[in-house]
Amino acid sequence: MATAGEILRRSLADEVGVSKGSVSGSEELHVLAVDDSFVDRKVIERLLKISSCKVTVVESGSRALQYLGLDGEKSSVAFNDLKINLIMTDYSMPGMTGYELLKKIKESSAFREIPVVIMSSENILARIDRCLEEGAEEYILKPVKLSDVKRIKDVIMGGDGEQKKRRSVRKRGREDCFYSLSQPPLVQSASSSAFDFLPSELQSSSPFSTLSLSKRPKLQTRD
Amino acid sequence: MEVVQMQRAWVEYTKSLFREGFLDAQFQQLQLLQDESNPDFVAEVVSLFFEDSERLLSDLTFALEQQSVDFKKVDAHVHQLKGSSSSIGAQRVKNDCIAFRSFCEEQNVEGCQRCLQQVKQDYSLVKSKLEALIRLEQQIVAAGGSIPMEELSF
Numbered sequence: 504m505a506t507a508g509e510i511l512r513r514s515l516a517d518e519v520g521v522s523k524g525s526v527s528g529s530e531e532l533h534v535l536a537v538d539d540s541f542v543d544r545k546v547i548e549r550l551l552k553i554s555s556c557k558v559t560v561v562e563s564g565s566r567a568l569q570y571l572g573l574d575g576e577k578s579s580v581a582f583n584d585l586k587i588n589l590i591m592t593d594y595s596m597p598g599m600t601g602y603e604l605l606k607k608i609k610e611s612s613a614f615r616e617i618p619v620v621i622m623s624s625e626n627i628l629a630r631i632d633r634c635l636e637e638g639a640e641e642y643i644l645k646p647v648k649l650s651d652v653k654r655i656k657d658v659i660m661g662g663d664g665e666q667k668k669r670r671s672v673r674k675r676g677r678e679d680c681f682y683s684l685s686q687p688p689l690v691q692s693a694s695s696s697a698f699d700f701l702p703s704e705l706q707s708s709s710p711f712s713t714l715s716l717s718k719r720p721k722l723q724t725r726d
Numbered sequence: 727m728e729v730v731q732m733q734r735a736w737v738e739y740t741k742s743l744f745r746e747g748f749l750d751a752q753f754q755q756l757q758l759l760q761d762e763s764n765p766d767f768v769a770e771v772v773s774l775f776f777e778d779s780e781r782l783l784s785d786l787t788f789a790l791e792q793q794s795v796d797f798k799k800v801d802a803h804v805h806q807l808k809g810s811s812s813s814i815g816a817q818r819v820k821n822d823c824i825a826f827r828s829f830c831e832e833q834n835v836e837g838c839q840r841c842l843q844q845v846k847q848d849y850s851l852v853k854s855k856l857e858a859l860i861r862l863e864q865q866i867v868a869a870g871g872s873i874p875m876e877e878l879s880f
Contacts (some may be wrong), residue, residue, distance in 0.1 A: 541774045542810040549759045549767060595805065622811055646752045646813045649759070 532656060533557040533585075535594035537567045537604065538622070543645070547591065547622075550652045559587075564599030567592070571604075573611055588618055589659050593645075594623035594630065609638045618659055622647055635650055729871035732812055736862050737877045741857070748852050757875055765867070769860045775814045782807045783842075786821030790839055800838060801830040807845070818848040 534556045536547045544560050551558045561567050568574040571585065590608065594601040601621050609615045618640035623630065631642045640658070643651050727735075743749045745797040782803050789800050808823035822845040829837030863873055 539807065540809055540813070541778055542771060542813050545771050545774055546756070546759075546813055549764065553759055553761075624805075624812060645809065646755070648752075648755050648813075 505657070517650060531555060531557045532588045532660060533559070533566060534589045534591060535570065535587045536560045537562075537564060537590070537596070537601065538564060539596040543593065543647075547647060550647060551591075553649070554652045554656055556589075556652075563596060564592070564604035567604055567605060571611075571614055573607060573614065582712065584594075587614075590617055590619045591622060591655075591656070592619065594621050594625070594634070602630075602637065605634060605637050605639055620655055686701060727865075729866060729869045732866045732869065733871055733874050735867060736859070739862065743855055747817050748855055750817040750820075754815065754878065756814060757878075758815060760873075760875075769863075771814055772856050772860065775810055775816070776829060776853060778810050779807060779819075779853075783846055783849065786845075787792045788844055790835065790842060793814055795833075795835055797830050797833050797837070797838075801827060804830060816849075816852050819845060819852060822848050835876060 534551050536544065536551065536558060537582065538544045538547060539562055540558070544562065548558050548560050559570065561570055565574065567590070571587070592601040592604050601623070605619050608617065608619055615638075617639070621634045621642045622645050623642065624645040626644055634642050641655060643655070651701045756768050756771055763859060779824045786800060786803050789796060789803065804823050808820055808827070811819035811823065820839060826841035828840065829841055866873060
């Protein structure tokens with residue numbers, strides 16, 4: 504039979520461990536970082552540690568699921584004890600992509616509230632759109648900088664309301680946008696018909712998909 | 727050499743690497759992550775980059791030697807190399823990889839082989855320069871000095 508103390512502890516753990524934005528100032532943010540690159544794992548780990556986060560780094564989506572206890576195997580760690588506050592994952596990984604990992608996390612009742620940030624070297628609007636639609640908190644362009652981590656941390660630890668609801672696309676700066684424009688189209692071909700629906704900052708980007716025009720207004724209102 | 731002279735040499739050398747396009751702003755980001763509690767951070771990341779790159783360049787050489795080139799595989803390797811070079815700020819190598827990917831897309835074997843040569847050349851250059859830079863840093867620290875990161879604003 505649970506005592507009052509146990510019930511209180513469990514509900515606190517629920518709050519701190521699983522829901523976003525409720526990490527108190529004295530608690531460290533615990534971030535699960537997922538990347539198949541040795542170099543990037545080392546860098547993201549340091550970026551997060553220097554930003555006063557507790558970090559767990561894994562090399563694949565399947566390892567991430569294993570860590571979270573979502574892989575179907577019996578996990579010896581009760582999920583409340585993990586207290587992951589944020590997941591940052593690379594998009595392009597062999598086996599399970601960051602997008603597939605995102606989907607699995609959002610499908611899980613235990614972890615769907617944990618914010619997931621996608622990291623990618625590729626500025627492909629269709630990909631960004633897909634990730635945001637699936638519930639990613641942000642899509643950031645690699646290489647990841649200290650200011651990116653700081654900003655994400657502020658958003659996650661920040662207040663309620665607009666900031667938590669924001670789904671925004673972060674671009675590094677003009678030169679990055681232009682760089683991707685000079686590359687041959689990597690995914691779908693351009694269509695100009697939906698241009699009018701896009702917020703001006705997204706209109707300056709390169710080819711975007713013709714998918715789901717009905718979703719465009721949703722993207723707009725989030726800003 | 728005196729510590730002050732070594733420090734000055736370090737600043738000049740680092741600035742020249744940025745000026746000549748071997749390194750970009752991301753390398754400065756890495757330097758920001760180094761401090762007394764992690765004094766070897768840059769050297770460690772750079773060494774991971776070397777290991778990674780050598781493996782990838784060897785895989786690329788093998789893949790492009792095949793009778794029937796698997797461009798998907800070649801592109802995957804180049805993508806990885808582009809990623810890691812970008813993460814440490816090895817600008818020339820990164821840019822070479824971007825060009826390389828275009829040739830992969832065109833399935834142009836000769837173009838790819840030329841790119842591979844270019845990447846190998848630029849990799850070899852940046853490797854020797856980074857090794858020299860890190861050696862200089864280690865000498866400064868061994869002589870009791872510190873790395874004058876703050877003098878890099880330009």
